[in-house]
Amino acid sequence: MKKQRRTFLVLLLLFTLFLSIPVFAEGNEKADFGWISILPPLVAIVLAFVTEQVL
Structure with a gap:
């Protein structure tokens, strides 16, 4: 959990x-x-994977 927060x-x-x-x-x-x-689409994709909100 801390690693995900640090990444975010x-x-x-x-x-x-x-x-x-x-x-x-x-x-x-x-x-x-x-x-x-x-950059904005890449940030959105990375954040989707980090927060596990992918389809």
Whole structure:
């Protein structure tokens, strides 16, 4: 149980860090999310397996 909680907290921390990247970006460049756009589905899949809420 503690391992699952630790895994969840690590994933939550990483997700939060990835969301904060655009906030600290400088300049007037056009936003190019690229590979970051795949992150939300991957987080959802990992969380589904961690919480055992899969079909």
